[in-house]
Amino acid sequence: ILPSFQPSLIRITKANQGFLSKKNSSLNKRSCIPKKNVVFLKTHKTGGSTITNILNRFGESRRLTFILPKLGENRLDWPWFFRKDSFYPLNGSTPNILNNHARYNPDVMQEIMPNDTVYITIVRNPITQFESSFSYMTFDKILGMQNSTDPLEEFFKNPEQVLVNYVLTQDLRINSDRLKLIRNGMFYDLGLESKDFKNQKKIRSSIEKLDSQFDLVMITEYFEESLVLLKRLMCWEIDDVVFFRLKQRSNELKRTISKSLQKKIMQWSQADVQLYKHFNRTFWTVLKNIGKDFWDEVNLLKAKNKIMSDLCLQQMNQVSSELFQTVQTKQYKLRTNIPYSTREMCKRMTWDEIKYVKHLRELQTSKDEKKDSNGILLKATAWLTNQLHFYLI
Numbered sequence: 001i002l003p004s005f006q007p008s009l010i011r012i013t014k015a016n017q018g019f020l021s022k023k024n025s026s027l028n029k030r031s032c033i034p035k036k037n038v039v040f041l042k043t044h045k046t047g048g049s050t051i052t053n054i055l056n057r058f059g060e061s062r063r064l065t066f067i068l069p070k071l072g073e074n075r076l077d078w079p080w081f082f083r084k085d086s087f088y089p090l091n092g093s094t095p096n097i098l099n100n101h102a103r104y105n106p107d108v109m110q111e112i113m114p115n116d117t118v119y120i121t122i123v124r125n126p127i128t129q130f131e132s133s134f135s136y137m138t139f140d141k142i143l144g145m146q147n148s149t150d151p152l153e154e155f156f157k158n159p160e161q162v163l164v165n166y167v168l169t170q171d172l173r174i175n176s177d178r179l180k181l182i183r184n185g186m187f188y189d190l191g192l193e194s195k196d197f198k199n200q201k202k203i204r205s206s207i208e209k210l211d212s213q214f215d216l217v218m219i220t221e222y223f224e225e226s227l228v229l230l231k232r233l234m235c236w237e238i239d240d241v242v243f244f245r246l247k248q249r250s251n252e253l254k255r256t257i258s259k260s261l262q263k264k265i266m267q268w269s270q271a272d273v274q275l276y277k278h279f280n281r282t283f284w285t286v287l288k289n290i291g292k293d294f295w296d297e298v299n300l301l302k303a304k305n306k307i308m309s310d311l312c313l314q315q316m317n318q319v320s321s322e323l324f325q326t327v328q329t330k331q332y333k334l335r336t337n338i339p340y341s342t343r344e345m346c347k348r349m350t351w352d353e354i355k356y357v358k359h360l361r362e363l364q365t366s367k368d369e370k371k372d373s374n375g376i377l378l379k380a381t382a383w384l385t386n387q388l389h390f391y392l393i
């Protein structure tokens with residue numbers, strides 16, 4: 001059993017605090033104008049692709065402008081810090097959404113994005129996040145331990161030495177990008193320098209800074225709850241945050257993590273543990289006093305996800321997907337008889353960020369209005385709302 005990181009009361013900080021106010025609920029429609037400018041700092045192996053997909057659909061349906069990776073790339077210069085030229089040219093448009101892998105660089109992001117931009121991110125239990133990274137990024141192969149019966153255990157016999165051996169013997173141009181995620185992967189994405197991974201003062205001050213700069217830090221383990229907070233923060237509708245889980249590894253790739261291994265991961269990625277503990281606490285500080293209407297919305301979201309899944313999906317197939325993916329992830333298979341009104345939405349809900357980026361780049365560079373499918377997406381959302389009146393009275 002993984003450590004539960006139990007919620008406990010602490011001071012309420014900027015990240016997450018706005019939800020205590022009823023004003024932020026979309027129930028209060030008059031004062032709640034839907035927000036459209038958002039930076040989603042997409043951390044690795046935290047369910048970020050699912051959030052990116054939600055933002056992609058929202059932005060596409062409202063013809064918003066995205067900060068997109070350059071041609072032939074799927075990241076915004078990650079693992080380097082985000083820079084002013086890290087993205088596909090905007091040709092004078094003001095950007096609305098940044099939601100692909102970028103290393104957090106607040107000064108540059110604030111300079112590029114509008115002043116009223118909402119900053120959000122997501123963190124996951126560092127133990128499962130580490131295990132997911134190790135497997136998905138094929139660290140066993142990169143570090144030459146693929147023949148070991150248990151590469152993860154093998155790695156933790158002497159992690160520093162394994163990494164030194166790697167540096168001394170391998171061509172660092174080939175896979176070293178990914179290895180940035182071998183330790184404190186989430187905090188690396190959120191801008192902590194590797195040299196500060198053991199610097200307690202720096203870790204604490206960085207967490208405080210993030211806390212003051214981010215409007216919402218979501219928690220992977222409480223995905224639907226996080227999305228209802230997001231929907232309230234943004235003054236969106238529940239239909240805007242329906243989702244299918246993306247990039248789930250196939251079951252054979254998942255493993256149990258022994259207590260002693262859990263301890264080792266926590267010691268190794270100590271900065272990530274502190275990061276997660278902090279934002280898990282602030283998250284539960286908010287939810288502790290939240291009204292029943294919040295939990296009703298969480299259940300509604302779960303029901304809507306189920307309806308979309310029944311409507312759109314045939315089954316999950318175990319196939320390895322294109323491009324960057326190196327391990328098998330579960331792929332969705334769409335039904336063949338989906339009504340036209342929802343087919344486009346179903347399709348898009350299954351797209352990973354690489355496929356969606358390609359599509360958005362085409363839309364953003366195309367002058368051909370007919371190519372813009374946003375009408376179809378909005379109609380599908382209206383259909384979903386109607387369906388629920390039928391099912392949930």
Ligand SMILES: Nc1ncnc2c1ncn2[C@@H]1O[C@H](COP(=O)(O)OS(=O)(=O)O)[C@@H](OP(=O)(O)O)[C@H]1O
Pocket residue numbers: 043044045046047048049050128132133136220221223244245246247248249
């Ligand atoms: N809704 C929801 N709830 C809980 N967990 C979820 C959800 N959606 C995705 N996932 C899990 O997140 C992992 C993929 O994370 P990312 O999309 O961030 O991956 S990536 O960094 O973009 O490659 C991957 O974890 P593992 O399966 O353990 O590898 C997904 O299963």
